[in-house]
Amino acid sequence: MRFGLLLVLSLMMSVARAGDLSDDQVNNWVSSMPTLQSWLDKHEDQLPKEDMMKKGVASVDEMFTQGIAQLQKAGLYDEFSKLVKTQSFDSVEAWSEVSKKITMAYMAISMEGETIDVKQIEAQIEQLKASALPEEQKQMMENMLQASMNMIKSLGTISAADKEAVRPYLTKITSHFDQDH
Template sequence: MRLLIFALFSLLAFTVNAANLSESDVQRWIDTHPQIQAWLDQHEDLFPEEAEDDFSFNMEQIFAEGIQQLRDAGLYDEFNSQVQNAGFRSVEHWTETTQSITLAYMAVAMEDNPHSRQMVEMQLEEIRTSPHIPADQRDMYEAMLSSSLEMMDMAEQVPTADKRAVRPHMNQLDGLFEMAEDY
């Protein structure tokens, strides 16, 4: 379950969906987050723990695995009811909305901090050239930073309308995403 929870808020790698988000979509997602998160927390022990070395940076894959875990645990229909009660058509619609909001959030944050790409590129270069980092750690850090750069490439593709829908909600989303880092 930790994998699914992490996937909800991870800012590592996403697929670009031309979601055509509206401000009401974003607000509905924010408003229903507490009830959906409570359901996920309540059922966390029914899902397998992910191994530390089993970490994926591909958001689409993470969500697909999370949905499969719901099915395997026999909880897909119950979670589907939760997201439908929250105003989404299905688990898949909720995950697409989650991905789109998260990616648009990142795109806005990148616009507000135009040097973020440079910082990641500099960190990647430092890791690649440092003789003090063990090879296995270097590989892990390199994969994380490379995935971050790929995600930044995807964030640059976010439709202007999605960024416009997310921008008024940045403070609320900041709070939700900061809470997710605690998991």
């Protein structure tokens, strides 16, 4: 799975709160993503291939931690860090945090007005556990359902300020995410 796509998909699960996003942070992120995504795409073959859903990774923080570890393992962290700094981020970790918050706010805005029943997902997990599917397949599907449930729960924690900081950039963010698929 492409590292950039993995980052985007993984962002849908939870977010650590370290203050609200500013307009400058969102604008800088939107402006920098073509450069950063291009670098990630160019180096994707050098990154370790891991299916994080199979491994049961359950949070955005864990996904980004693993993504950063992949950069380190491939010997690409320092190069990416330099690039991130040219894009006005203090570090890969600072870029990662802003990326998580923007994506979660984007997802929260996208799901406004939709009612998703967490209990329904919990029931699906129970049905899955009782199914006759092979154990590996059950585990992977359970991990995906659990990740979805965690993401839905975490969307309720997104601050109104973060959503309002992201809202003016929805078209550009949507365009970025659409290009990455």
